[in-house]
Amino acid sequence: MKCLELELTMDNKQLSEILFHVSAQTLELFTMLFLVPEDEAPVCGACSMKSASVDFTGDFSGTLFISVEDAVLTEIASNMLGLPDEPPTAVQKSDSLKEIANVICGNFLPAVAGSLPVFHIGAPAITQEPASGVLSARLFTDKGTVTVSAAIHAQAAAR
Amino acid sequence: MALNILIVDDSAVIRMMILKTLKCAGLDIGEAHQAADGQQGLAVLDEHWVDIAFIDINMPVMNGEEMIDRIRANSALADLPILVISTEGSETRIQNLLKKGARFVHKPFTPEKIRDVVNEMLGIGANDGQ
Numbered sequence: 001m002k003c004l005e006l007e008l009t010m011d012n013k014q015l016s017e018i019l020f021h022v023s024a025q026t027l028e029l030f031t032m033l034f035l036v037p038e039d040e041a042p043v044c045g046a047c048s049m050k051s052a053s054v055d056f057t058g059d060f061s062g063t064l065f066i067s068v069e070d071a072v073l074t075e076i077a078s079n080m081l082g083l084p085d086e087p088p089t090a091v092q093k094s095d096s097l098k099e100i101a102n103v104i105c106g107n108f109l110p111a112v113a114g115s116l117p118v119f120h121i122g123a124p125a126i127t128q129e130p131a132s133g134v135l136s137a138r139l140f141t142d143k144g145t146v147t148v149s150a151a152i153h154a155q156a157a158a159r
Numbered sequence: 160m161a162l163n164i165l166i167v168d169d170s171a172v173i174r175m176m177i178l179k180t181l182k183c184a185g186l187d188i189g190e191a192h193q194a195a196d197g198q199q200g201l202a203v204l205d206e207h208w209v210d211i212a213f214i215d216i217n218m219p220v221m222n223g224e225e226m227i228d229r230i231r232a233n234s235a236l237a238d239l240p241i242l243v244i245s246t247e248g249s250e251t252r253i254q255n256l257l258k259k260g261a262r263f264v265h266k267p268f269t270p271e272k273i274r275d276v277v278n279e280m281l282g283i284g285a286n287d288g289q
Contacts (some may be wrong), residue, residue: 029268103266105246109249116250116251118251
């Protein structure tokens with residue numbers, strides 16, 4: 001299905017693949033979390049989840065969401081902050097998740113729109129809502145699952 | 160010689176990551192100042208000498224671009240080496256930053272990338288930190 005909101009040649013599947021690759025690269029480079037096949041990722045049906053979102057505006061606007069299981073978030077924060085011997089605090093975990101959302105968003109937009117458009121990325125925030133959006137990527141790690149999604153709200157008027 | 164540094168980013172996590180990266184890269188860090196926005200960063204520069212500043216772009220109160228403009232307009236600080244570390248993906252904006260005499264490293268960064276750029280900016284030899 002074509003992504004109706006965007007006058008892009010890519011469809012939602014292709015856009016979701018870009019979202020997947022950008023998210024995987026960010027996790028690997030920034031958090032040292034590496035992807036594993038789905039059947040090797042721990043299954044955690046009742047794990048508590050933490051979510052963050054970040055809004056963006058520019059040639060098109062929307063929101064990027066990320067949801068992670070708590071065990072994954074602990075690993076992310078520990079690796080980002082270099083805390084081998086002490087567990088990260090709740091604030092450090094929240095800040096880490098918000099920064100990951102920010103970095104994924106900042107890399108996703110030029111990957112979709114090219115390097116010329118200027119986007120404004122808002123301040124990331126912790127949200128109670130789980131990741132939801134037409135564009136979606138699930139990333140399996142040895143600590144659990146990361147879900148990243150994006151919703152495009154509107155396209156700027158033609159200039 | 161130990162480097163006095165200023166890290167300006169609204170994310171405390173990123174400030175810690177940059178500091179950790181610099182230390183892991185073998186750079187001799189003296190005073191490490193931190194600020195959460197451009198205005199705080201300028202206040203630090205008013206009070207302390209730093210050898211290099213690491214500045215984010217998207218920040219509340221005063222963004223990195225305005226902070227860099229203020230630095231370049233101040234004769235006492237105009238030559239301060241500035242490394243912008245940001246998620247910014249717009250080539251238009253990046254070119255503007257380069258014209259202001261800043262260097263740019265994209266997030267997510269690797270420790271090696273930060274180390275190499277800092278060494279180049281400060282003229283530190285490849286073997287000096289080992």
